[in-house]
Amino acid sequence: MQPGVFGAGAAAGFLGDLVFADPRRAHPVAAFGRAASAVERRLWHDHRGAGALHTAVCAGTVAAASALLASRTRGALPGAALTAAATWAVLGGTSLGREARIIAAALDAGDLTAARRRLPHLCGRDPQALDADQMARAVVESVAENTSDAVVGALVWGALAGVPGLLGFRAVNTLDAMVGHTSPRYRRFGWASARLDDVVGWPGARLTAALATLAGPDPAGAWRVWRRDAASHPSPNAGHAEAAFAGALGVRLGGTLAYGGRVEHRPVLGGEGRPVAVADVERAVRLSRRVGALALGASVLGRFAVARARIGRSTTSGPNARTGPNARAGGRASGPGTRRGPR
Structure with a gap:
């Protein structure tokens, strides 16, 4: 697929997510989740x-x-349409912002029951164990992490591998959400999904942090907290996005939290910042939107770079390329009349 076709399709899909968000019913990712659950019922054993x-x-x-499907799609318009559909299907930035704002509105109105x-x-936090400020912090952390998972990571893999990259990344990320946690049922069965998600999420998490540093209100603070605190997070990827958001917004993230009845004490990200307030949810959502738009531009440019690199490789490795120890300047091959080796 030509880079221009990918760029047009990715931009259309990104716009589709902005306008339509995720459908309430019949979402392709939900259909994949149902299929994965059916496969799990047949394959599950407590074994890696x-x-x-x-x-x-x-x-x-x-x-x-x-x-x-991509290999059989011919023409610029069908290729762009396929890319647009795949991009829309895998992106979740608009729904992410919508859910965050719904919770913030409930917190702002003092309706903790609705927020919980x-x-x-x-x-996946236990909402009953959280007060208003802790819920606001959980929302900001989720916005940061899911900006990487639901937007930037998918676009990165789209730039690298086109439609298969977009859909493959979302499949891996969805499997991690379904089985890649440390409950008794999935501690071993979900290990492969969790580790694969760590691998495919690596570039998107770092790009998310870099773009949050560039697009946030405090680039110097974002850079400082990102470089200092990201590695202390238990996740090899989420810590980068969360640390950069913490520094950019000037808030403290991390600390004590509860998942499914167990309590975790995570390192603090941005310890010099202030506690998260409800108003910071809106600031995080706006930063997420800017990061997503920048990631779209970066993915399109990246697609052009990948195509250029492939052209360069095909040129240097073609039948007329001058390679190997016997190549001669000016294109003179070492034929029968050429002296070779010691005389």
């Missing part, structure tokens, strides 16, 4: 090997099917 097979079947099927009821739509 079974989990690796589950990951390979689910993510591999999506990647292979989308690669086949809505929080599970955004993250």
Whole structure:
């Protein structure tokens, strides 16, 4: 697929997410989740090997099917339409901002019951254990992390591998959300999905942090907190996005939190910042939107760079390329009349 076709399709899909967000019903990612659950019911064993097979079947099927579809799509307009549909399907930035704002509105109105009821739509925290400020912090952390997972990471893989990259990344990320946690059922079965998600999420998390540093209100603070605190987070990827957001917004993230009845004490990100307030949710959402727009531009430029690199490789490795120890300046090959070796 030509870079211009990818760029037009990715921009159209990004605009589609801004306008339409995620549908309430019949979302392609939800359909994939149902299919993955059906595969899990057949393959589940409390063993890493079974989990690796589950990951390979689910993510591999999506990647292979989308690669086949992309290879059979001919023409600029069909190619752009396919890319637009895939981009819209995998992006979740608008829905992320919408859910965050709904919770912030409930917190601002003092309706903690409504906020606690809505929080599970955004993250896996135990809402009953959180007060208003802790819920606001959880929302800001989720906005930061999901900016990487639901927007930037997908666009990065779209730049690297086109439609298969977009859909394959979302499949892996969805599997991690479903089985890649440390509950008794998934501690071993979900290991492969969690580790694969760590690998594919690596570039998007770093790009998210870099773009948050550039686009945030305090670039110097974002850079300082990102470089100092990101590695202390237990996640190899989420810490980068969260640390950069903490520094950019001038707030403290991390600390004590509760997941499914267990308490975690995470390192603080941006310890010199102030506690998160409800108003910071809106600031985080706006920063997320700016990061997403910059990531779109970066992905399109990246697609052009990938195409240029492929052209360069094909040129240097073609049948007329001058390579190897016997190549001669000016194109003189070492034929029968050429002296070779010691005389």
